[in-house]
Amino acid sequence: MDRRAFAQTLAATLAGVALPRRAARLTAFSAPRVNGARLDAHLAELSAFGRNPEGGVSRVAYSEADRQGRAYATELMRAAGLEVRVDAGANIFGRRAGSDPSRRPLLIGSHTDSVPGGGNYDGDVGSLGAIEVAQTLAEQRVTLRHPLDVVIWSNEEGGLFGSRAALGELRAAELDLVSNSGRTIRDGIRFLGGNPDDLASARIARGDVAAYVELHIEQGGTLDRGHVDIGVVEGIVGINQWEVTVDGVANHAGTTPMDQRHDALLAAARFVEAVNRVVRGMPGRQVGTVGRIAAFPGAPNVIPGRVVLSLELRDLDAAKIRTLYARVHDAADTIARDSGTTFAFRPTVENVPAPTDPRVRAVIAEAARALGLSTMTLPSGAGHDAQDLARIAPTGMIFIPSVGGISHAPRELSRPKDVANGANVLLETVLRLDAA
Amino acid sequence: MDRRAFAQTLAATLAGVALPRRAARLTAFSAPRVNGARLDAHLAELSAFGRNPEGGVSRVAYSEADRQGRAYATELMRAAGLEVRVDAGANIFGRRAGSDPSRRPLLIGSHTDSVPGGGNYDGDVGSLGAIEVAQTLAEQRVTLRHPLDVVIWSNEEGGLFGSRAALGELRAAELDLVSNSGRTIRDGIRFLGGNPDDLASARIARGDVAAYVELHIEQGGTLDRGHVDIGVVEGIVGINQWEVTVDGVANHAGTTPMDQRHDALLAAARFVEAVNRVVRGMPGRQVGTVGRIAAFPGAPNVIPGRVVLSLELRDLDAAKIRTLYARVHDAADTIARDSGTTFAFRPTVENVPAPTDPRVRAVIAEAARALGLSTMTLPSGAGHDAQDLARIAPTGMIFIPSVGGISHAPRELSRPKDVANGANVLLETVLRLDAA
Numbered sequence: 001m002d003r004r005a006f007a008q009t010l011a012a013t014l015a016g017v018a019l020p021r022r023a024a025r026l027t028a029f030s031a032p033r034v035n036g037a038r039l040d041a042h043l044a045e046l047s048a049f050g051r052n053p054e055g056g057v058s059r060v061a062y063s064e065a066d067r068q069g070r071a072y073a074t075e076l077m078r079a080a081g082l083e084v085r086v087d088a089g090a091n092i093f094g095r096r097a098g099s100d101p102s103r104r105p106l107l108i109g110s111h112t113d114s115v116p117g118g119g120n121y122d123g124d125v126g127s128l129g130a131i132e133v134a135q136t137l138a139e140q141r142v143t144l145r146h147p148l149d150v151v152i153w154s155n156e157e158g159g160l161f162g163s164r165a166a167l168g169e170l171r172a173a174e175l176d177l178v179s180n181s182g183r184t185i186r187d188g189i190r191f192l193g194g195n196p197d198d199l200a201s202a203r204i205a206r207g208d209v210a211a212y213v214e215l216h217i218e219q220g221g222t223l224d225r226g227h228v229d230i231g232v233v234e235g236i237v238g239i240n241q242w243e244v245t246v247d248g249v250a251n252h253a254g255t256t257p258m259d260q261r262h263d264a265l266l267a268a269a270r271f272v273e274a275v276n277r278v279v280r281g282m283p284g285r286q287v288g289t290v291g292r293i294a295a296f297p298g299a300p301n302v303i304p305g306r307v308v309l310s311l312e313l314r315d316l317d318a319a320k321i322r323t324l325y326a327r328v329h330d331a332a333d334t335i336a337r338d339s340g341t342t343f344a345f346r347p348t349v350e351n352v353p354a355p356t357d358p359r360v361r362a363v364i365a366e367a368a369r370a371l372g373l374s375t376m377t378l379p380s381g382a383g384h385d386a387q388d389l390a391r392i393a394p395t396g397m398i399f400i401p402s403v404g405g406i407s408h409a410p411r412e413l414s415r416p417k418d419v420a421n422g423a424n425v426l427l428e429t430v431l432r433l434d435a436a
Numbered sequence: 437m438d439r440r441a442f443a444q445t446l447a448a449t450l451a452g453v454a455l456p457r458r459a460a461r462l463t464a465f466s467a468p469r470v471n472g473a474r475l476d477a478h479l480a481e482l483s484a485f486g487r488n489p490e491g492g493v494s495r496v497a498y499s500e501a502d503r504q505g506r507a508y509a510t511e512l513m514r515a516a517g518l519e520v521r522v523d524a525g526a527n528i529f530g531r532r533a534g535s536d537p538s539r540r541p542l543l544i545g546s547h548t549d550s551v552p553g554g555g556n557y558d559g560d561v562g563s564l565g566a567i568e569v570a571q572t573l574a575e576q577r578v579t580l581r582h583p584l585d586v587v588i589w590s591n592e593e594g595g596l597f598g599s600r601a602a603l604g605e606l607r608a609a610e611l612d613l614v615s616n617s618g619r620t621i622r623d624g625i626r627f628l629g630g631n632p633d634d635l636a637s638a639r640i641a642r643g644d645v646a647a648y649v650e651l652h653i654e655q656g657g658t659l660d661r662g663h664v665d666i667g668v669v670e671g672i673v674g675i676n677q678w679e680v681t682v683d684g685v686a687n688h689a690g691t692t693p694m695d696q697r698h699d700a701l702l703a704a705a706r707f708v709e710a711v712n713r714v715v716r717g718m719p720g721r722q723v724g725t726v727g728r729i730a731a732f733p734g735a736p737n738v739i740p741g742r743v744v745l746s747l748e749l750r751d752l753d754a755a756k757i758r759t760l761y762a763r764v765h766d767a768a769d770t771i772a773r774d775s776g777t778t779f780a781f782r783p784t785v786e787n788v789p790a791p792t793d794p795r796v797r798a799v800i801a802e803a804a805r806a807l808g809l810s811t812m813t814l815p816s817g818a819g820h821d822a823q824d825l826a827r828i829a830p831t832g833m834i835f836i837p838s839v840g841g842i843s844h845a846p847r848e849l850s851r852p853k854d855v856a857n858g859a860n861v862l863l864e865t866v867l868r869l870d871a872a
Contacts, residue, residue, distance in 0.1 A: 221692070237690065252655050252844055253723065254818040265708060270709065276699075301675075301677075301748060402691075
């Protein structure tokens with residue numbers, strides 16, 4: 001066995017198995033490794049808050065379950081020796097001091113809120129994984145040069161509210177929106193211990209953070225299908241959404257001959273197919289989705305006169321989104337002409353693509369390789385707090401496989417081995433960023 | 437000008453213009469003709485009940501506006517010398533006695549309730565047209581051999597409730613359904629003066645009626661486009677409806693690559709197109725419609741995992757409906773295979789086709805020709821009380837043009853000339869049926 005093979009075998013063993021602390025200390029490089037079994041147990045304990053009878057959790061932001069989950073995470077932070085504070089945006093920060101007072105903090109973390117009917121890994125892995133990294137550093141008595149901040153962002157699933165508050169990008173009008181918890185954003189922030197009247201105090205400015213690294217489950221099936229251990233995220237895709245209104249002529253379904261119809265639903269059906277055809281007709285990883293549709297008046301015996309549907313396009317490249325949209329729009333024009341209907345597009349969401357930092361990406365890839373883990377570079381199709389942080393700090397994301405690509409559902413699963421791998425890559429990345 | 441041309445010109449004049457009674461008496465044949473101007477005025481007066489600001493009426497069955505409209509029609513009946521009664525099913529009957537006590541009654545009429553946001557002609561023309569026929573007979577002192585019953589069926593638009601009650605086909609469970617008025621069918625029948633606890637007393641049995649003839653607007657554009665005066669209805673089409681459920685896999689719209697999706701809405705869109713293709717792929721007047729659609733969970737950023745939609749097929753020939761359904765089902769099987777989804781069909785409505793009586797059809801056509809009016813034979817794509825009556829009595833329907841084929845909408849319109857033509861054909865048909 002050559003030196004490289006030996007190192008790989010050793011690293012794989014370390015990554016996959018929860019070793020007693022003493023054993024870890026006896027490894028060839030004495031490199032610190034997380035306690036995978038403990039992390040797994042913490043994930044199981046967190047899953048009690050908001051647990052659903054059918055599995056998974058509904059730990060919707062600002063709900064009582066959310067507050068309980070955050071209280072549990074806060075306990076873990078304190079147990080890891082972190083000094084905990086809640087900012088005005090209700091983000092929880094836990095600090096481990098560094099040896100060099102001149103250094104800005106390294107920031108790691110994620111979120112613990114879930115979608116309604118969500119699973120036990122989205123956000124939780126990155127939050128408890130970051131705490132596990134801090135705990136491991138404490139146990140191994142590793143002192144970093146940088147301060148290390150572990151963060152749990154508030155209300156990620158509702159629209160990145162915590163991280164946007166920290167960037168000063170939360171608009172006053174948004175505070176009055178009603179969240180899925182039933183509370184307004186304002187009341188929800190207060191409910192979690194924040195102060196919606198003093199959001200300016202939560203502000204993190206460009207340059208305040210040395211680097212931000214978020215560990216997360218992929219939520220897609222690319223790593224799982226490819227049997228790849230670690231995804232190095234090249235960026236968070238841009239998301240554009242439109243509300244599309246198709247107008248035809250509502251009429252009696254019994255008395256209007258087929259060749260006399262201006263059926264808005266038939267035109268909409270052709271549009272749904274066209275979106276799929278256009279998006280699949282270009283090489284690349286772009287996606288396009290029609291997820292919502294309503295036909296009016298919506299009776300079985302009336303030809304629909306109006307259909308309203310959603311169009312969503314995502315890609316890492318904003319120019320490509322523009323090209324796709326232009327082609328979809330052209331297809332709609334053709335359908336409209338052929339069917340005697342009209343299409344109107346109203347933009348509703350525009351999140352610009354957020355590339356990650358090339359240097360942080362390289363460090364993550366090196367860290368994974370040092371642990372003997374296979375990697376691939378891929379975009380994040382989902383939105384994350386990291387897309388906000390990418391605007392003010394060098395940012396990276398570490399993905400671990402989601403079994404079957406299932407997410408936002410009770411069956412969401414990432415295997416304990418992969419969770420431990422991810423946390424170890426995060427730990428190794430922090431060590432390397434600290435040393436750089 | 438030859439004799440035929442002269443007769444045609446004369447008849448057209450009589451049909452189109454409201455003649456003073458004296459002038460009508462002086463015509464070549466002294467045949468009685470309705471007073472078109474009066475009928476037009478009555479339609480305008482009826483339109484006041486349930487009138488909508490944007491035009492048309494919402495005279496939904498069992499509403500206060502419906503009760504007022506029926507009270508107005510009852511006054512007209514009494515003014516026409518009819519003896520009025522309301523049966524247990526809340527149908528209004530007005531009788532003009534005949535000279536031969538052994539004869540069963542000729543029955544003519546329609547309904548005065550409307551759909552929500554309906555127009556001023558659907559049902560109204562046939563109801564007030566039948567009363568106008570009775571009034572004309574009274575004024576002209578014409579005594580028929582048969583008794584003549586003018587009927588206004590209750591709650592036609594909600595599902596032929598009045599005529600089905602009269603046939604003894606209303607199921608007890610249906611009385612508890614909530615109608616568009618907010619009242620249950622039971623309370624609605626009582627509200628209109630019927631007795632839901634004694635529906636048996638309303639029963640009309642096979643053989644009780646000599647013939648039933650209903651005048652109605654076409655509600656489609658066939659007569660209007662063809663510049664044809666009168667439609668001789670060959671039957672009321674059968675209507676089959678199904679609820680179709682398409683199951684795929686709901687998943688994250690950002691993280692699920694295009695080639696890994698089981699998008700229920702994409703499959704449903706292909707199905708909507710297939711229904712159109714199958715129905716248009718056979719010669720004939722059959723129609724097929726998807727009027728209702730819902731996608732779940734129905735968020736712009738989630739691939740739909742389930743779509744529920746309606747399928748409706750209509751034709752005069754039940755065997756053709758079965759063939760169309762088989763082809764649509766085959767198409768769904770192919771779509772399901774190609775997209776990794778499943779389709780399930782649940783029948784919800786089955787109204788069998790109701791052919792009209794060939795002898796009554798011939799009499800209507802002869803009556804129209806005697807009045808110099810052009811005719812064509814066509815199916816009724818819409819349901820009517822006549823489809824119930826066709827099961828127990830020789831039944832016919834007279835259609836007049838709907839401008840632009842628009843119906844169940846404020847812009848519904850039949851021209852006064854056509855309304856008068858229709859009422860005169862109804863009158864002439866009654867005279868000929870009485871003489872036969």
